[in-house]
Amino acid sequence: MKNKKRILILPGDGIGPEVSSIAKELLILLDQKYSLDLDISEGLIGGKAYDETGDPLPKETLNMARDSHAILLGAVGGPKWDDLPSQKRPEKGLLGIRSEFDFFANLRPAILSKELVSASSLKNEKVSDLDLLIVRELTGGIYFGEPRGEVEGSDEVLNTMIYSRKEIIRIGRVAFEAAKGRKGELCSVDKANVLEVSSFWREVMTELSSDYPEVNLSHMLVDNAAMQLVREPKQFDVMVTGNLFGDILSDVAAMLTGSIGMLPSASLNKTKKGLYEPVHGSAPDIAGENKANPLASILSVAMMMRYTFEKDEIALSIEKAVELVLAEGERTQDIAKENETTLGTREMGRKVLLTMESI
Ligand code: IPM
Numbered sequence: 001m002k003n004k005k006r007i008l009i010l011p012g013d014g015i016g017p018e019v020s021s022i023a024k025e026l027l028i029l030l031d032q033k034y035s036l037d038l039d040i041s042e043g044l045i046g047g048k049a050y051d052e053t054g055d056p057l058p059k060e061t062l063n064m065a066r067d068s069h070a071i072l073l074g075a076v077g078g079p080k081w082d083d084l085p086s087q088k089r090p091e092k093g094l095l096g097i098r099s100e101f102d103f104f105a106n107l108r109p110a111i112l113s114k115e116l117v118s119a120s121s122l123k124n125e126k127v128s129d130l131d132l133l134i135v136r137e138l139t140g141g142i143y144f145g146e147p148r149g150e151v152e153g154s155d156e157v158l159n160t161m162i163y164s165r166k167e168i169i170r171i172g173r174v175a176f177e178a179a180k181g182r183k184g185e186l187c188s189v190d191k192a193n194v195l196e197v198s199s200f201w202r203e204v205m206t207e208l209s210s211d212y213p214e215v216n217l218s219h220m221l222v223d224n225a226a227m228q229l230v231r232e233p234k235q236f237d238v239m240v241t242g243n244l245f246g247d248i249l250s251d252v253a254a255m256l257t258g259s260i261g262m263l264p265s266a267s268l269n270k271t272k273k274g275l276y277e278p279v280h281g282s283a284p285d286i287a288g289e290n291k292a293n294p295l296a297s298i299l300s301v302a303m304m305m306r307y308t309f310e311k312d313e314i315a316l317s318i319e320k321a322v323e324l325v326l327a328e329g330e331r332t333q334d335i336a337k338e339n340e341t342t343l344g345t346r347e348m349g350r351k352v353l354l355t356m357e358s359i
């Protein structure tokens, strides 16, 4: 019992349950194939948790998460819960779990599969072989800064963007280490021409760079970074940025790869416990229709194998299976060309699982 690898699945809302059920099947297959000794459980989060318990992050979910080594999340949110007060909104469930376990290091790779070059909205030569990693600070900045909310007795509402040296250093180290293991290029993104918190961010990153002589650190303003990402994305290898800028830039980077439906993410704390989730949201417009792309969720399982369980070879075989299925021409609707036949969520999931069994 003690050595079991405990995984908590939180399917959440919208397409979350559909893509998570494929990821669960994959975990069961991995457990058998590689004798991983997994213990998989499921819990409530987001709008579904609110509907059933009145809380988007119930205590029971937190307790289960505390007992787990890794958490796999589907997605949260949807129009049904849009009018709830901010404390009850589904997003609070996700933000709460990130904060509770200090999952400060959010890794969002944007890798363009060779098979999907034409799915990108940019020209082939601009994006072919794109392999970019965004390291986003996830538990600080304006998302969590206090004071926040209505200012009593006035007609104003405020949020606070705040970073401590400690927070910048710890995310900086994750990014420098990642850059060291790749091309040795790190671009730190801020808004230092306007925001004091950004000047401080830049100063601390620059200080930290002396610990990493093998990494070439550059800085870029966030508006320029957004533009450069769509102009010449291959100039970047690893980018590091704060919570809000990372939220925005990672969506831009995701689209370079053709579909946000392809991209996984990992959010880690210092013990390597991790929350793994597709970058895509709950996509309420296609929820329950068997149309969602399950590949981001499948690739999130690969990241889980790599970062929390240190099983790089399993991660590689999942990534290879996805690549093989794409090479066979299988597509979900989000990555298909016009008039191409497409597979549903379950069918795409099954293709990947069958391929996993055979490699
Ligand atoms: C993301 C999402 C979340 C965020 C929302 C759902 C709270 O957009 O993971 O990028 O803003 O961090």
Ligand code: MG
Residues within 6 Å of the ligand: 247, 248, 251
């Ligand atoms: Mg986002």
